[in-house]
Amino acid sequence: MQSAIELAEQIEAMGAFRAAAIEVDAIPFDTAFRDACRQNSCGFYNRCWTCPPDAGEIDELIARVRAYRYAVAFQTVSSLEDSYDMEGMHAAAAAHNRLTLKIQDLLSTLAPESMVLGAGACGICKTCTKPDGLPCRFPDRAILSLEACGIDVSALAKRCGLRYINGKNTVTYFGIALYEARGPSRDQDGVSDG
Numbered sequence: 001m002q003s004a005i006e007l008a009e010q011i012e013a014m015g016a017f018r019a020a021a022i023e024v025d026a027i028p029f030d031t032a033f034r035d036a037c038r039q040n041s042c043g044f045y046n047r048c049w050t051c052p053p054d055a056g057e058i059d060e061l062i063a064r065v066r067a068y069r070y071a072v073a074f075q076t077v078s079s080l081e082d083s084y085d086m087e088g089m090h091a092a093a094a095a096h097n098r099l100t101l102k103i104q105d106l107l108s109t110l111a112p113e114s115m116v117l118g119a120g121a122c123g124i125c126k127t128c129t130k131p132d133g134l135p136c137r138f139p140d141r142a143i144l145s146l147e148a149c150g151i152d153v154s155a156l157a158k159r160c161g162l163r164y165i166n167g168k169n170t171v172t173y174f175g176i177a178l179y180e181a182r183g184p185s186r187d188q189d190g191v192s193d194g
């Protein structure tokens with residue numbers, strides 16, 4: 001498996017606007033995002049298997065992210081006609097989801113224990129099975145969001161040197177690729193994990 005810097009370059013070559021390696025310990029979390037999800041401004045609360053409350057407990061998801069050794073944040077930037085261009089926003093979200101799945105496919109061959117987080121609701125299926133109470137169609141591929149895992153995306157962008165907003169009449173979406181499980185810690189068995 002290549003370094004996180006090399007993976008970031010590869011992700012840019014796959015179509016990301018920009019990508020940047022970040023130390024997993026530097027990823028900023030805020031459990032208050034779960035309260036924001038409950039406000040349901042996006043309309044997906046309780047309507048997608050990878051969104052709260054079905055995504056899992058936020059502390060467990062934060063621990064799941066922190067269990068990885070390497071991370072690469074990535075972003076897509078799309079043009080809009082104006083700030084009310086909902087069609088453009090949906091098209092941009094769909095394009096971001098397509099790239100997120102391509103990155104997931106790449107990592108699943110390079111690093112089987114990897115996890116890729118995307119933006120907002122899963123988006124793999126045209127409509128999620130959750131509202132109908134049916135099982136997820138692709139449980140091995142369903143994409144959790146950065147926010148569902150408690151990641152503060154604005155602070156993440158700043159720490160990675162990526163711009164959170166990329167100009168008038170554009171929309172920017174983020175994702176993150178995580179790979180390689182951390183080894184046992186020094187505290188647990190007296191052996192360094194690094």
Ligand code: SF4
Pocket residue numbers: 048049050122123124125126127128129130135136137138139141142143
């Ligand atoms: S894969 Fe389909 S059914 Fe499963 S969470 Fe995603 S959108 Fe919903």
